[in-house]
Amino acid sequence: MSGEMGLRERKKRRTYETISDTAIALFLEKGFDRVPVAAIAEAAEVSKPTLFRYFPAKEDLVLHRFADHREEAARVVAGRPEGVGPLEALHRRFTDGLARRDPVTGLCDDPDVLAFHRLLYGTPSLVARLYAYQGASEAALAEALAGSAPGAGAPGAAGPAGVRERLAAGQIVAVQRILAEENWRRIAAGEPAGAVEPDAVAAAALAFRQLAEGLEL
Incomplete structure (x- = not known):
């Protein structure tokens, strides 16, 4: 059971990092205010609800x-x-x-x-x-x-x-x-x-x- 929990946490962490890294790359390319959250979710291949579960505010994508x-x-x-x-x-x-x-x-x-x-x-x-x-x-x-x-x-x-x-x-x-x-x-x-x-x-x-x-x- 502990191994399963460890795998689950690692997967969550990878998703967390992928979303943030994708967002920051887009922000650096286009500017923070020019990138909608929907575009970040699409580029990171997650849904908007999933993105907001990890990052309640757009600014958190950077400040994490x-x-x-x-x-x-x-x-x-x-x-x-x-x-x-x-x-x-x-x-x-x-x-x-x-x-x-x-x-x-x-x-x-x-x-x-x-x-x-x-x-x-x-x-x-x-x-x-x-x-x-x-x-x-x-x-x-x-x-x-x-x-x-x-x-x-x-x-x-x-x-x-x-x-x-x-x-x-x-x-x-x-x-x-x-x-x-x-x-x-x-x-x-x-x-x-x-x-x-x-x-x-x-x-x-x-x-x-x-x-x-x-x-x-």
Whole structure:
């Protein structure tokens, strides 16, 4: 029975990826607003009801690539080594992402990634949806920060977030967004990732230092 469930989940995942990849290819070719959902369903060889079961909104066809990152900051805080503060753990993670050319950091000059970012940041409805994803990231991070506070209980356990944690999470997510946008802006202007990296690392250090001095986390 477990093997059957595993096969079913793999088939669902393949369908999910096929629909999204088909949609993004069409969006890159024709523009987000010029591609109707019916055309995506036809190209992906699924029905419209099936497409909407996987992706409730047209924007989700693009933004699903960020879905795995929505709770990444919260996972980093909850899973950080003993003796490492939340901001230090997040700073390390961001710096590691720069070294890996993680597209989420904006420091990636792969042509496919650049095309995707142009689609994303050049489409107002996608930018608005991205902010909604970031709101979910803030909420998860705030709970993780609440769970990491002294006297919060088991290490790494999420807790009810108060104003302090929500403010901190909002500022952290905003800093990461601004750093990524600045990196992407320079890459999009034609600078190679290797040339931008030293400034990106320095900017991240400055940003997290300012957070630490102001937030006292």
